[in-house]
Amino acid sequence: MPTTPKTLVRHSIPFLLLLFCATRSETRSYLRLHANGSETHSLKEKGDDLFALYRGTILANDSKRKKIAYTCGSGDLCGGVGDRLKGFASTFVLALLLDAEFVVEWTSPVPIDSFFKMPVMTNGEGLRKSAKNATTWSLIDAHSSSMELKKLRMSNFRELWRSNDFISIHLNGAVWNHFVMNEHLVDIGDKYSLNRFSKRQLFEVVMKYYFSTPMPALQNFVVREAAKFR
């Protein structure tokens, strides 16, 4: 058979299809594991998309929705501010991936909402009291490469908390990327296109969303202190 360009193309179609499918799935898993956010959308746009979808989801159906709380009360091990912010972001991402409502029980040494106006209702403690079956889950000071971190990627949290309506999380690690890679939570990660965010970007958008609006007391304090350095 003579090899005309036409027959060459015809014979190549199955091969090209196969190549296309293979690279597509490879690209998807590559992105999931190595996303570094290099793309055209700005980080602000990506963050806005994520929170618009999240608000739409939780507001659509509030009463039956599971609540996942970042918890730091008096007597709890929470660490310093850096530990708390890392635990906060990790817990938010876990709530997102479980299609749960994220709430905040940060009350020590003072309630966090006396410093920042949180964009959604965050009174975790009040909600916990009205929960039917609240539970607690802790992972403090996990070391990288520990078994505990591996568990974050492998645990079936949906199954674990199937009969709980309120879960208080004590966590101080920058472990949100482990939750994003959890094999049981991949579907929701896709819904929120989490592979569009690098680890650092995901932290940044969560911090910006929750810690952008200081309450007057904090604002006045900052203005007063800043004036001393002029």
Ligand SMILES: *[C@@H]1O[C@H](CO)[C@@H](O)[C@H](O)[C@H]1NC(C)=O
């Ligand atoms: C981001 O990932 C792309 C591949 O997806 C790579 O070419 C690029 O060098 C990476 N950039 C950084 C800063 O890691």
Ligand SMILES: *[C@@H]1O[C@H](CO)[C@@H](O)[C@H](O)[C@H]1NC(C)=O
């Ligand atoms: C509301 O929540 C329930 C239980 O989680 C779920 O089965 C149902 O599909 C949700 N409805 C909407 C509109 O999201």
Ligand SMILES: *[C@@H]1O[C@H](CO)[C@@H](O)[C@H](O)[C@H]1NC(C)=O
């Ligand atoms: C409450 O949750 C626990 C798991 O934390 C479960 O074993 C128990 O059956 C639940 N109780 C009810 C009444 O759902």
